[in-house]
Amino acid sequence: MSVEVDLLLQEAKESIEAAQNYRSELQQRLHGLSQARTQVRGSSDQAREALRRHFTELQAAARRLLSERLDVLLAEVDAIEAQSVRPLEDCQSLIQHGVGQADDLLREGEAALRCGLGEKEDKLGSFTKKAMHIQLDSLPEVPALVDVPYVSAQLDDSLLGVLREQVGRHASVSSHPPxxxxxxxxxxxxxxxxxxxxxxxxxxxxxxxxxxxxxxxxxxxxxxxxxxxxxxxxxxxxxxxxxxxxxxxxxxxxxxxxxxxxxxxTTTLAPHEWCPGTDGYILSSRRNIAMRSDSTPSRCPILYSNAPTYFCGQTLTFKISAAGQTHRHDALCVCVDSQSDIHSLQRDQAVCISTNGAVFVNGKEMTNQLPAVSLGSTVTFDMEVVSLFPVNNNNLNDVGANFKLRVTIGSGNREVVFDWLLEQAVDCLYFGCCFTHPGWKLLVF
Incomplete structure (x- = not known):
């Protein structure tokens, strides 16, 4: 009986655990649905606001443009009117002046005719001279109506059709970004x-x-x-x-x-930085750019990373933004330690590529070679763990090696792949560079 009870208890516990997991999964899905609903509603509100704002701005801009165009056309009408009316007003003034002279002459002539015989001769003589001076047979020319401007506005109703077509295709609404x-x-x-x-x-x-x-x-x-x-x-x-x-x-x-x-x-990985205070090198404020600064022979022209921040599975990249004179010891490398008492990165516990494209593994040059490193070159290191167990391939150079990394070095459009044998496992690695002459500048990331 106790065995049956134990089985029932076990089944009950399993059912309770399954129900808890089921409830937890359902709650997670409810949370996901809530986020999805919030995204739909929130993005819809943003879309409405964007559309209203956009079309309000368009309407204001259209009103402004139409008002500005109307002002220009009205100014053209004003200019034509002013330019055309001025000579007509001058002609009108001349004619009105002539009418006034004619009225004065008529009054004077009528008065001369009504005066007595003693004054008639003098009055008529004066009237005749004045009439001859006015030149009664000379009349100013008045332009014909066809010769003066007839101001009109040419209105093209096709603009409304163009606007209707453009507005009909303007903007769009989509349920998903492309x-x-x-x-x-x-x-x-x-x-x-x-x-x-x-x-x-x-x-x-x-x-x-x-x-x-x-x-x-x-x-x-x-x-x-x-x-x-x-x-x-x-x-x-x-x-x-x-x-x-x-x-x-x-x-x-x-x-x-x-x-x-x-x-x-979120990135949890610290940025790659060069080690500050190394003779012959100047670093940027973020310490990810290094420049070989002078040609004074340095005891050790090698610059290492500030810490072993390179991990297997990542891609380490060097980008050359300036280049100087080359030297046979110049190189870019990934190494186990940061030895400061050496003069070359072509050493044990390091893999490197020299500026002439030669690849060195633990100080030994490979037969495969990459393009030379120069201005604009990008050099990458990729590593993955291949073996954590003793390696036995009848190679005397591998005696004692029990850690193997598969290394890929890329430069230009070529790459080399090889196995790097180490005596012990490492979690993180240093990187470094060595330039004998000034003028070299590189970014690491």
Whole structure:
């Protein structure tokens, strides 16, 4: 009987645990539904507000443009009127002056005719002379109506049709943005953002990526505009939440599409930094850019990272932004330690590529060679753990090695892949560079 009770108790416990898990899963789905409903309603409110604001601005701008055009046309009418009326008013003044002279002459003539015989001769003589002086047979010319302006307004009703057509196609509403963020991968002091099109009918010419610190408030800032579908955002503070969003611009269009749903991400990895205080090198404020500053022979022209911040599974990148004279000891490397009493990175416990493209593993040069490192070169190191057990491949050089890393070094459009054997497992690695002559400048990320 006790066995049956124990079985029932066990089944009851399992059922209770299953019910708890079931309830927890349902609660998570309810939370997901709440977030989805909030997104739909919130984005709908934002879309309504954006449409109202946009069309209010358009209406105000249209009224302003029409008012400005009306003022220009009315000013043209005023100018034509003023220019055309002036000579007519001058002619009118001349005619009115002639009418006045004629009236005076008529009164004088009538008076001369009514005067007595003693004054008649003098009055008539004076009248005759005055009449001859006025030139009664000379009349001013009055322009015909066809020769003076007839001001009119030419109104093209087709503008309304064009406006109706353009307004009918202006703006649009979509339920989903044409591009969405696909993946966020943390990088030392940064975040690799990948995105993809979700609308196959949308022909994207450019993409635009923005980010901001924090999930509420703050302004987004542009960090990338181009044709690629991924971008490494650098200079992010570790353990700080950042929001990322992306949009696209269609072929032959000037306006950008709606923004994707913002995605939050946090990098827990400290940024790669060069070690400060190394003779012969000048560092940027963030210590991710180093420049070989002088040609004074240094006891050790090697610059290491400030800490072992490179982990397997990551991509370490060096970008050369300035180049100087080369030397056979110049190199870029990943190493187990930061030995300061040596003069070359082509040593044990290190893998490196020299500026002439030669690759060294634990101080031994490989037969494969990469393109030479020069201005604009980008060199990458990728590593993954292959084996944590003793390696026995009848190679005397491998005696004692019990840790193997698969290393890929890329430069230009070529890469080499090899196994790096170490005596003990390592969790993190240093990186370094060595330049004998000044003029070299490189960014690490």
């Amino acid at each position: 591009v969405q963020i696909q993946e966020l991968q943390e990088r030392p002091g940064g975040m690799l953002v990948r995105w993809c099109k979700v609308d196959e009918d949308f022909a994207a010419a450019d993409y635009r990526l923005q980010y901001r610190r924090g999930t509420t408030g703050g302004q987004y800032e542009d960090t990338y505009i181009g044709r690629d579908c991924e971008f490494l955002v650098l200079h992010l503070d570790p353990h700080a939440e950042h929001l990322f969003r992306v949009c696209a611009r269609g072929e032959g269009r000037t306006e950008w599409s709606p923004w994707s749903v913002p995605q939050g991400g």
